[in-house]
Amino acid sequence: MSHILHPKHTKLPEKEVEALLAKLNISKAQLPKILSSDAGLPEGCQIGDVIKIERKDDDKTVLYYRVVV
Numbered sequence: 001m002s003h004i005l006h007p008k009h010t011k012l013p014e015k016e017v018e019a020l021l022a023k024l025n026i027s028k029a030q031l032p033k034i035l036s037s038d039a040g041l042p043e044g045c046q047i048g049d050v051i052k053i054e055r056k057d058d059d060k061t062v063l064y065y066r067v068v069v
Contacts, residue, residue: 008054009040012065017050020065034066041068 012020021027028050036047045051045068053064 031067033069
């Protein structure tokens, strides 16, 4: 369950992960980490999954990506 002030967390499908990593020219190990015990993670997340975090900032949405450890 998410709070209104809590940013939206979404687990990325593997095809989107591959596209993101290719676009940024990085590996999963180079992404920032998020703990598997984080309360904001969606149900069913496992170690190694990539999470997209969407934060609303005034009139735009800022995206962050994290790998579950």
